[in-house]
Amino acid sequence: MAAKFASEKNVKFMLYEVHDLMSLTKLEYYSMHNKKAFDMILDAGMQMAKDMYYPIFKEMDEVHPELADGTVKVHADVKKIMKEAGEGGWISATFPIEFDGGQLPTMLNCATHHMFGAANYSGSVYPGLTSGAAKLITSFGSKELIDTYVPNMLDGKWQGTMALTEPQAGSSLADITTTAYPQEDGSYKIKGQKVFISAGDHDGVENIVHLMLAKIEGAPPGVKGISLFVAPKYRPTADGKLEYNDIAVSQVFHKMGYRGAPITELAIGDKGECVGWLVGKPHHGLKYMFQMMNGARLDVGNAATSIACAAYYASLDYAKQRPQGRKLGQKDLSKPQVSIIEHADVKRMLLQQKAIVEGSLSLILQCHKYEDLETAAADPEEAEKYNLLCEILTPIAKTYPSEMGIISTSNAIQCLGGYGYCQDFPVEQYYRDIRIHPIHEGTTGIQGMDLLGRKVVMLEGKAFKLFKEEMEKTLVMAEESDVYKEYAGLLRDALADIEEVTAHKMKVAATKGAEAFLADACLYLEMFGYMTIGWQWLLQALMAQKGLDGGKAKKMKDLYEGKIITCKYFFKYELIKAKALKIRLMEDDYLTAEAPASCFND
Structure with a gap:
């Protein structure tokens, strides 16, 4: 049996009690679904994670x-992964019925992807990339493109990619300089180079379908x-065969x-x-690609969380089993050693991990709920509301799990201890695997500028x-409780601090210019992240308290009490870090912007 890498119980608590997944089934778009079906999907996802993904977790790291x-x-x-993901409907899970999709909420899909990513991140990216690329074609492509490419992609026979980055552009x-030359038949000849293309070529599928950015001559x-091309x-x-299309892997x-999962450099044409x-209209490529990029940013946050x-869970299991030392003040060496989970500092490290992981997952599910509500919205104004909520939260949902996941x-x-640094235990691989997430699909620097420079003021x-x-x-709900009133006050203070810093930064933009305004955008993003995760933890604690007060099944008691304790930890140990960031962000010197490059000379 696989070691524990995720908690289905926690996932169900998040979906059903915190974010009310079942409320979506009251909307016409999701009305064909029910809780029994959702539970079956979650159970099947966890089983698939245990049986197919986890057994090759270490092998995929060793066999490059x-x-x-x-x-x-x-x-x-x-x-096998692509075949099962295609035939089992995992790639097409959120696609509308018209494309033979499951028309499932993305919130539910996020939960199963969390299980897959926790079991084996490298293995989980192949189907996820394909789903994102296929969605881009169905959203903006012609019927001919959809009919030609999407069925094989959703069946897992063809891989999808996102080909944006170039060596000189980053x-x-x-x-970017990749160029598309119009042909008489309406197609384009493309020439250029792309780098860092995830799953950009491999023998696990019959074909690779690149969604590629290029500029028409x-x-x-x-x-x-910029335009977008398949x-x-x-x-x-025409006769149903495949012929080589002059896209070569150079490294x-x-x-x-x-x-x-391979990351490739491609020589094109x-x-x-x-x-x-061409996908859609000429010169609209970046706008189209942002659909996939925004989805990918949430996926990155989910992957880092996973x-x-x-x-x-690996460190928790070890802490429960590893005996070392005795409780402070216990001087009788004839007494047995205690498990290290009994030591305060180990509990601190475990609480920080739990706070980061479960706070991050809750935020990502929150974003996906907004995405689902936008999809099912009855009118354009309602759709815009949920789109804007997802837009402002995406930089945080991508970055907080990525950056804080490294700390976790x-x-x-x-x-x-020393065993953690050795390959005998999986945590050293997890550390190597997670380090990519602050980099790809828009670095932390880009996310900071996106939040402060665009999303907050849009x-x-x-x-x-x-x-x-x-x-x-959430604040109003908490203020009605004697227990959580204190935490509501702390969160209100954090929100007020963000508003004060934001107003200050707007003045900087008006008086000092863009470079000074955005110089510490990453710190602003970090501060915003603490507040946002605080919101999610307060929401979780309130729902856990409701479960305890309602006398729900005893098997949930430990989970509920753990949520409440972790919420308290987050507010007293993590949220307070935002205060230090505020002090820095309210300063009127712009050291990072003004420091000359020569100061780094020896």
Whole structure:
């Protein structure tokens, strides 16, 4: 049996009691579903995680992808993963019925992906990438593109990718140079280079379908000239066969972690024979791609949460079993040693892990609920509300789990002591696997500038106002309780601090310019993250208290009490860190912006 890497009980508490998954079934779009079906999916997801993903977790780390004869060789079970994910409806789970999808809430899909990622992050990315790419085609592509590519992608026969990054451009997409040349038949010849393409080539599927950003010859400069194309490794022919499409792998990167999925460099059209097909309108590519990118950012947050979750359970199991020392003040050496979980500092490290992991998961589920409500919205104004809520929270849901997940996983290693640093235990791999998450799908720096420079001020602060209204519902609920009134006050203070810092930063923007305004955007994002996770912990504690007061099943008692204690830990140990960030953000010097490059010279 697999070691514990995630808690289905906790996931169900989050879905049903905290975020009220069943309320979605009252909406017409999700009305065909019921709790019995949801439970069956969750049970099947956990079983799949245990039986298919976890057994090859270590193998996929040890057997690296390898470029041979023009194709990337990956672990043999990738074929099995893609086949099962396709046939079992996991890739198409959230797609509308019209595409033979399950039309399931993304909140439920997020929960199963959490289980898969905790069991084996590398293995879980193949189906997830394919689902995101296929969704982009169904959202903006022609019927011909949909019919040609989507069925095979949803069946797990063809892999989907997101091909954005180029060597000379990195995160600066305005500087991409991959070029598309119009052809008489409406197709385009594409030439260029892409790097860091996840699952950009492998032998676990029959074909690779790249959703690729490029500029049509003569397009406007900058991001306004970017278009989106479908460019497969093998293009389908009129007789139903596949022919090589002049996309070659020039290298596979050797990574610190996350080794079971290849990250590739692609040479596109070196022989002048790479054909691509435009998705949607010319020069709208970045707008389209942001759909996949925003979904990918939530996926990154979920993945980081999942890895940190697995590390937490590994360290928890070790702490329960590892005897060492005695309670402070116990001087009778004839008495047996106690398990290290009895020591205060080990409990502190475990509480921090639990606070980060379960706070992060709750936030990501919250974002997906907004996404589901937007999908099922009855009118455009309602849809805009939920879209804006998801927009303002996405930078936090991507970054807090990614950055804090590293700290959480480091604590897992610390709990194991020297053993944690050794390959005999899985936590060292979790630490290597999680380190990519603050980098890919938009670095922490980009997320900070997105939150402060765009999301908080967009539509004259409408998204921020809606966010505060959502928090207010939880605060009012907490203020009605003698137990949680104190924590509501602390959260109100944190919100007031964010508002004060935001107002200060707006003045900086007006008087000092953009560089000073955004110089410490990452610190602003971090501060915002503490407050947001505090909101999620207060919400969890309130629902746990409701469960205790309602006399629910005894088997939930420990979970409920653990939620309440962890909420208290978060407010007293983590949320207070936002105060120090406020002090820095209210300063009027702009050291990081003004420090000359020469100061780093020896």
